[in-house]
Amino acid sequence: MNSEITFASLGLADAILHAVTDAGYTHPTAIQAQAIPQVMKGGDLLAAAQTGTGKTAGFTLPILHRLLGQPAKQRKAGTPRALIMTPTRELAAQVEESVRLYSRNTDIRSLVLFGGVNINPQIRALQRPIDIIVATPGRLLDHCRQKTIDLSQVEIVVLDEADRMLDMGFIRDIRRILSLMPSERQNLLFSATFSPEIRELARNTLRSPIEISVTPRNTASELITQQVVVTEQAHKRDLISHIIRQSGWHQVLVFCRTKHGANRLAEKLSKDGLNAAALHGNKSQSARTRALDGFKTGKVVVLVATDIAARGIDIDQLPYVINFELPQVPEDYVHRIGRTGRAGSEGLALSLVDRSEIKLLKAIERLINRDIDHIEIADFEPPARSAQSESDEPRRRNAPRHGEGARNGQANRRPGGRDNAGRGAQPAGGRARTADARGRRPQPQRTRSSGSTSAVATTQG
Structure with missing residues (x-):
C-alpha cells in the first residue's frame, strides 16, 4: 500500500470522511x-481479502458514498x-455496526436481519424506509417469503465472506435472493x-468484474507467531488451563x-478460576451477544468457539x-x-x-508453505488420571500415546506471554528472561529434524 494514500485523497463525501476521521483512521x-x-466507479468487483484486512470498510464506505451521491427520488x-x-x-x-458508524453524519438508515431472534421487531422496523440491509441468507429469505x-x-x-457462505450450504438461498433483485x-x-467454487459463483453473478487480491492465497500475517505443543488429547484441557493461568493471558x-x-x-476453565464462555450455534442469540460483548x-x-460461530469476532x-484441536480443513x-x-x-x-492430528498439522504446513x-x-x-475423555470426537483405539516430554525430563519452555505477577516467562534453567521494552512475546528457536521436533522459546532482541 502506498503510504501517501489517505482517506481524504480517495474522494469520499465529506460526511463520510468526517466519520472516518472521528473514528481515528487516516490511511x-x-x-x-x-x-x-x-x-x-460503479462496476462489479471480485476481491480476495482475509479476515483482519479491513475489507468491511472497503465496501461500506463507497456504498455510502454512492447512495449519498445519487439520492433516491422516493424512499419506500x-x-x-x-x-x-x-x-x-x-x-x-x-457489519451493520460499521455502516452505522460511518453513516452517523447522514440520514442513511440501516437495519440488520438475522435468525435466532423474534422476527416481529424486524418486521416492524421494515415498515419504515430503509436504505441498507445487512442480513444472513436464511432470515432474509423468511422476510422475502x-x-x-x-x-x-x-x-x-x-x-x-462468500467462501464461508458456500461452505455453510447457502448457495441455493443466495441464488433465490439474487433472482428477486433487478438484473x-x-x-x-x-x-x-x-477457490473453484468462488470462481463459478462469480461467473454466474458478476459482470466483467475488476479483480483484486491483497494477500497471497492461504497465507497468514507475518505479525503472527505460530507455535505447536505436542501433547496427549487427554491432557489438553489441563494444559490449556495451565498455560492461560500461568502466563496471565487475557482475551484468549x-x-x-x-x-x-x-x-x-469452557466449564473446565471456569472451574479453574478463569472467566470463560462458549460461543456456538446452539447458544441463544442473547447468550452469544453477552459472550461476545464480555469478550470485547x-x-x-x-x-x-467453533469455527462458524467465531466468524463475527x-x-x-x-x-x-x-x-484446542486442529481443524479438519x-x-x-x-x-x-x-x-x-x-x-x-x-x-x-x-x-x-x-499424535492423531500430526497428519492435519503436516497438511497445514504444506498449505502455508512453512x-x-x-x-x-x-x-x-x-494429572495421573485425567477425568476428561480422550477426545471430543471418536478416536482410534490403537492411536499411539506420546507427549511424555515433561515427565521424561526434557527441557520445557512456556509460550510467549507474561505470568500473573507481570514477569516474563521463566526458563527451565532458572534465569529469567524478560520481555523487551515494547513487551514483545518470546520467539521460538527451532531444532527440527526428520523425526521428533522441539524448540526453546527465547525473547526477541
Whole structure:
C-alpha cells in the first residue's frame, strides 16, 4: 500500500470522511485503497481479502458514498437500495455496526436481519424506509417469503465472506435472493480465497468484474507467531488451563471442533478460576451477544468457539488464539489464526496437537508453505488420571500415546506471554528472561529434524 494514500485523497463525501476521521483512521489498508475507488466507479468487483484486512470498510464506505451521491427520488418502507449478505449473525451485526458508524453524519438508515431472534421487531422496523440491509441468507429469505421486504429496488449487493457462505450450504438461498433483485445492479463479492467454487459463483453473478487480491492465497500475517505443543488429547484441557493461568493471558480465543467440546472446555476453565464462555450455534442469540460483548470488553478472559460461530469476532488487537484441536480443513487454520495479528499488532497462535492430528498439522504446513515451531511448556505436570475423555470426537483405539516430554525430563519452555505477577516467562534453567521494552512475546528457536521436533522459546532482541 502506498503510504501517501489517505482517506481524504480517495474522494469520499465529506460526511463520510468526517466519520472516518472521528473514528481515528487516516490511511486506508491495502484492500481499502484498492476496493474503494473501484466500487465508487460503479462496476462489479471480485476481491480476495482475509479476515483482519479491513475489507468491511472497503465496501461500506463507497456504498455510502454512492447512495449519498445519487439520492433516491422516493424512499419506500422495507425497500432497501443496498443489500449486504453475510454467513453468520455475529458478522452481520458487526457489519451493520460499521455502516452505522460511518453513516452517523447522514440520514442513511440501516437495519440488520438475522435468525435466532423474534422476527416481529424486524418486521416492524421494515415498515419504515430503509436504505441498507445487512442480513444472513436464511432470515432474509423468511422476510422475502412473508413479503415484509421488497428487493426490487436494490442497486448494490455485497456477498461478504462468500467462501464461508458456500461452505455453510447457502448457495441455493443466495441464488433465490439474487433472482428477486433487478438484473441491473452492482455486485461485490468478497472471499478469503479464489477457490473453484468462488470462481463459478462469480461467473454466474458478476459482470466483467475488476479483480483484486491483497494477500497471497492461504497465507497468514507475518505479525503472527505460530507455535505447536505436542501433547496427549487427554491432557489438553489441563494444559490449556495451565498455560492461560500461568502466563496471565487475557482475551484468549480458543477454537474447538464441536459445540459439545466448546461447552466442556469452557466449564473446565471456569472451574479453574478463569472467566470463560462458549460461543456456538446452539447458544441463544442473547447468550452469544453477552459472550461476545464480555469478550470485547475484557470481562470474559477466554472465549471458546467453533469455527462458524467465531466468524463475527472482530477485535483489532486480539493477542492470543489457541487451537484446542486442529481443524479438519487446512484452510480453516488460516481463518482461525487470522483473528490475531491484525491492525499492525503482533499476535500469538498456539496449537495443541495430539499424535492423531500430526497428519492435519503436516497438511497445514504444506498449505502455508512453512514449518510451525514446536515448543514445550514449563512446569506442567499432567494429572495421573485425567477425568476428561480422550477426545471430543471418536478416536482410534490403537492411536499411539506420546507427549511424555515433561515427565521424561526434557527441557520445557512456556509460550510467549507474561505470568500473573507481570514477569516474563521463566526458563527451565532458572534465569529469567524478560520481555523487551515494547513487551514483545518470546520467539521460538527451532531444532527440527526428520523425526521428533522441539524448540526453546527465547525473547526477541
